[in-house]
Amino acid sequence: MxxxxxxxxxxxxxxxxxxxxxxxxxxxxxxxxxxxxxxxxxxxxxxxxxxxxxxxxxxxxxxxxxxxxxxxxxxxxxxxxxxxxxxxxxxxxxxxxxxxxxxxxxxxxxxxxLGIGGQGTWSFQEEWGIEKPLVEGTSFTVQVSAFERNPVARQKCVAHYGTSCSVCGFNFGATYGGSAEDYIHVHHLKPLASIGEEYVIDPIKDLRPVCANCHAVIHLRQPPHSIEEMKNMLRDNENAQLYDRNPAA
CATH class of the missing domain: 1.10.10 (Arc Repressor Mutant, subunit A)
Structure with a gap:
């Protein structure tokens, strides 16, 4: 039963x-x-x-x-x-x-x-892998029929951009300390749900590190907000708050 x-x-x-x-x-x-x-x-x-x-x-x-x-x-x-x-x-x-x-x-x-979401390693064998490196190993042909994310591409993105949010600059490690060191979401600039069976992913061109809050707001609409749109939203909101505090300025 x-x-x-x-x-x-x-x-x-x-x-x-x-x-x-x-x-x-x-x-x-x-x-x-x-x-x-x-x-x-x-x-x-x-x-x-x-x-x-x-x-x-x-x-x-x-x-x-x-x-x-x-x-x-x-x-x-x-x-x-x-x-x-x-x-x-x-x-x-x-x-x-x-x-x-x-x-x-x-x-x-x-x-x-198992180390999900924090320190530790995740050693499960991937159900799909990198077929071959392209352009001196910076791009990869990836099967995405199930929209799976490539952990190697994620690592290369973070190695290039760091672990601060590309939108607001928030850094989990700097704010919360060692237990949150290196924690960050990685956002695909091209929505995975719109991709066909295979595409070439460049970790530097196609991915950006973003904090959980910004990542959630990015996906509040379809198509998702761009990084620049998010930055403009932050800037406009900050300017509006400044005006509310000092309308005569």
Whole structure:
């Protein structure tokens, strides 16, 4: 019964999840969804917000990829809930609002043990890889049929631009200290949801480091705001606040 399945899920420990995650080897796209979910306030967000943060145009695309990961975990842990996502999250819904997805405590602990969203390494084998380096290794031909993100390209982007936000200049390490050192989102200037089966990614031309707040605002619309539009929004808002404080100036 589904109720029995939920009780079984509640009994799973972080060690159970660590082992299952290692065995199913999530795609980089699924890892990014886990990172976003883990970094959300109270580890809780809606499918729509998750889709925007990861770069999907529609929430059901995020639901599909998250659901595939959840299905694999259900198989690994030999449990059959009515909704596969229950293996990862608890569902909450206020009257008239969207469902909110809250990561289960054992999942949170497991992700931290595996180094998701903070210090540590993630050694899962990628389901796709770099086919060949182009232009002295600065560009890569990448399969993106599932819109997965390339960790090597991310590393090269951060190595070039640093870990401060390209929009507002915020730096997690400088603000929060060592535990947040080197943490930053990487934004694809060309939305992944609009890309075909294959494209050539240049980490310097196509990617920018951005903080979580700016990344969320970038994806508040489709197509996403550009970096320059975001900078203009910040500047216009700062000027408006200055005027409000001193209208005679």
């Amino acid at each position: 589904a109720i029995d399945a939920i009780e079984q899920i509640k009994s799973f420990t972080s060690a159970d999840y660590v082992g299952a995650l290692r065995r199913v080897e999530p795609t980089e796209n699924q890892l990014e969804m886990l990172r976003v979910h883990l970094s959300a306030p109270d580890h809780t967000l809606t499918a729509r917000h998750l889709a925007r943060a990861v770069g999907f145009a529609k929430w059901n695309a995020a639901n599909l990829h998250y659901g595939k990961l959840a299905g694999k975990l259900c198989n690994e842990l030999n449990v059959a809930p009515t909704t596969n996502l229950s293996i990862l999250v608890e569902f909450f819904k206020a009257s008239g609002s969207e469902y909110e997805l809250c990561l289960r405590p054992s999942v949170i602990e497991a992700l931290r043990e």
